[in-house]
Amino acid sequence: MEKTYKFSKIERRRQQQQMAGSIVRYIVLTLVAIVMIYPILWLVGATFKTNNEIFTSVNFIPKRIDFTPYIEGWKTRTKYTFTTFFMNTFMFVIPKILFCLLSSTLVAYGFARFQFPFKKIFFSILMATMFLPAVVTRIPLYLLWKQLGLLDTYVPLVAPTIFANEPFFVFMLIQFLRSIPMYLDEAATIDGCNSFQVLIMILLPALKPALISCIIFQFVWSFNDFLGPLIYVTSLAKYPVALALKMSIDQSSGIVEWNQILAMSFLALVPALVLFFSAQKYFVEGVTSSGVKG
Amino acid sequence: MRHSKIGLVYILPWLIGMVFLTLYPFINALVISFSDYNLVREPNFIGLTNYTNLFKDKDFISTLVATLKYTVFTVPLQLTFALFIAYILNFKLKLINFYRTAYYIPSLLGGNVAVAVLWRFLFQQDGFVNRFIGMFGGQPVPWLSSPTGAMSIIVILKVWQFGSAMLIFLAALKDVPSDLYEAASVDGATKFHSFFKITIPLITPTIFFNLVMQLVNAFQEFNGPYLVTGRGPLNSTYLTSMFIYDNAFKFFNMGYASAASWILFLIIVSVTLVLFATQNKWVFYSDGGN
Numbered sequence: 001m002e003k004t005y006k007f008s009k010i011e012r013r014r015q016q017q018q019m020a021g022s023i024v025r026y027i028v029l030t031l032v033a034i035v036m037i038y039p040i041l042w043l044v045g046a047t048f049k050t051n052n053e054i055f056t057s058v059n060f061i062p063k064r065i066d067f068t069p070y071i072e073g074w075k076t077r078t079k080y081t082f083t084t085f086f087m088n089t090f091m092f093v094i095p096k097i098l099f100c101l102l103s104s105t106l107v108a109y110g111f112a113r114f115q116f117p118f119k120k121i122f123f124s125i126l127m128a129t130m131f132l133p134a135v136v137t138r139i140p141l142y143l144l145w146k147q148l149g150l151l152d153t154y155v156p157l158v159a160p161t162i163f164a165n166e167p168f169f170v171f172m173l174i175q176f177l178r179s180i181p182m183y184l185d186e187a188a189t190i191d192g193c194n195s196f197q198v199l200i201m202i203l204l205p206a207l208k209p210a211l212i213s214c215i216i217f218q219f220v221w222s223f224n225d226f227l228g229p230l231i232y233v234t235s236l237a238k239y240p241v242a243l244a245l246k247m248s249i250d251q252s253s254g255i256v257e258w259n260q261i262l263a264m265s266f267l268a269l270v271p272a273l274v275l276f277f278s279a280q281k282y283f284v285e286g287v288t289s290s291g292v293k294g
Numbered sequence: 295m296r297h298s299k300i301g302l303v304y305i306l307p308w309l310i311g312m313v314f315l316t317l318y319p320f321i322n323a324l325v326i327s328f329s330d331y332n333l334v335r336e337p338n339f340i341g342l343t344n345y346t347n348l349f350k351d352k353d354f355i356s357t358l359v360a361t362l363k364y365t366v367f368t369v370p371l372q373l374t375f376a377l378f379i380a381y382i383l384n385f386k387l388k389l390i391n392f393y394r395t396a397y398y399i400p401s402l403l404g405g406n407v408a409v410a411v412l413w414r415f416l417f418q419q420d421g422f423v424n425r426f427i428g429m430f431g432g433q434p435v436p437w438l439s440s441p442t443g444a445m446s447i448i449v450i451l452k453v454w455q456f457g458s459a460m461l462i463f464l465a466a467l468k469d470v471p472s473d474l475y476e477a478a479s480v481d482g483a484t485k486f487h488s489f490f491k492i493t494i495p496l497i498t499p500t501i502f503f504n505l506v507m508q509l510v511n512a513f514q515e516f517n518g519p520y521l522v523t524g525r526g527p528l529n530s531t532y533l534t535s536m537f538i539y540d541n542a543f544k545f546f547n548m549g550y551a552s553a554a555s556w557i558l559f560l561i562i563v564s565v566t567l568v569l570f571a572t573q574n575k576w577v578f579y580s581d582g583g584n
Contacts, residue, residue, distance in 0.1 A: 029393050055420055114297075
């Protein structure tokens with residue numbers, strides 16, 4: 001009797017400790033989550049505020065809901081509106097996604113399913129390029145596109161995806177293909193499929209989740225890309241959202257309509273947010289399957 | 295695995311791109327770095343002049359120091375934070391999806407110019423952060439007008455984006471067999487002990503991967519300082535990548551900028567190689583390193 005009593009006392013104390021531990025964890029996690037998200041919430045709130053209220057209130061909830069900053073901000077101080085800048089962004093983001101899917105799938109298939117001469121060397125180079133600092137190739141690439149007369153077009157931005165030269169995507173697909181059992185291919189080959197048919201009919205359906213991950217990462221990264229357009233896109237008419245936003249903060253001499261700038265900033269974040277919330281699990285899978293830059 | 299040259303056909307797009315968009319520019323950068331090419335006149339071979347001039351250039355040296363500072367602050371902070379949060383999230387918690395989302399969103403949006411705009415705004419003299427500090431009776435911090443303040447802002451911006459590193463850690467932590475923890479706790483190990491004696495050693499490959507990735511990125515950081523602080527007071531946030539950008543795309547000193555980019559490249563490669571060399575001292579691969 002005595003013994004069980006003692007035992008349950010220890011047990012109870014252990015439970016209490018666990019309880020305390022998990023309360024501490026929840027508090028830490030919640031505090032950190034607030035710090036992480038508050039800037040974004042504050043941004044959303046600020047887009048509805050007057051300039052005066054932005055500078056006097058720490059609270060993110062605006063006193064009134066007024067869409068004027070959105071309407072005025074959208075018009076910009078130039079002859080273009082954000083309609084142009086958003087359209088421009090999609091003009092290279094969509095081709096990038098399509099080419100990336102196409103070329104990365106083919107290349108990953110080649111690496112994951114075939115033995116061929118120099119394969120080991122090529123694969124090492126592929127891995128090395130994943131770590132290669134982009135800064136070192138930037139200037140010669142610029143000179144290359146200049147020689148080809150393709151500056152101030154979207155070609156320099158899209159070209160790397162045509163040639164599967166964003167190794168992150170190829171690597172992610174290789175990893176995924178390796179997890180698909182080989183006997184599927186073999187069965188299809190016996191049934192008379194050639195290698196391309198195997199890819200299209202057997203592997204492509206199985207690759208779907210990985211391809212969705214590719215779409216969303218390519219979308220977010222291309223949409224957010226700033227340095228690429230900064231180097232290659234020079235005329236205002238071709239500016240993507242990233243450059244238009246940068247321009248709006250540079251121009252802001254005199255009376256700064258901060259609420260307009262913040263409203264447009266928030267709109268620039270919306271596409272990525274929408275995509276994230278509609279395809280969350282693919283993000284998590286994508287990041288964890290191969291590691292992610294950034 | 296089929297032995298078939300058709301594999302070469304499938305990787306052909308990558309091979310072509312690798313040669314023309316990576317290998318050729320990579321070598322060409324070195325060639326240009328030995329010249330005085332400036333887009334206007336024909337390039338002349340000038341040997342190592344660009345390199346010797348760079349090491350005499352106070353601006354360049356100060357960008358290297360700033361870049362090093364930035365890297366030394368952001369990478370350990372970001373990784374420690376990512377690991378710490380991943381460790382807590384790995385306890386069976388309710389709402390894990392909510393927390394994971396909250397922590398990942400900054401990484402998702404961080405590259406966007408909009409976040410840089412927001413950052414600049416939050417850290418203004420009369421901005422949100424200073425007013426928040428003021429609420430607790432603190433003095434306003436000169437974030438944008440002091441060298442330390444400016445560096446802190448861009449470091450905070452980067453550390454704020456610890457989400458993807460955290461997700462990678464979380465996946466690694468899930469793979470640590472739970473019977474190891476149980477065995478340790480039977481033997482009387484505290485949580486603290488099992489963290490340092492079991493968890494850390496088992497996830498060293500992931501720590502290593504994250505470390506290399508974050509270092510390579512931090513050395514090349516451009517967006518944060520360029521958009522938020524610019525050069526910063528006393529060039530405190532003038533990083534090497536910005537120096538290269540200015541020289542190449544503002545002043546069109548292609549030779550000089552290429553030499554600077556090769557120096558940065560060599561620094562990154564040396565740091566990475568040193569890490570790889572120390573790998574077998576502290577990185578534990580359960581499959582023997584294959």
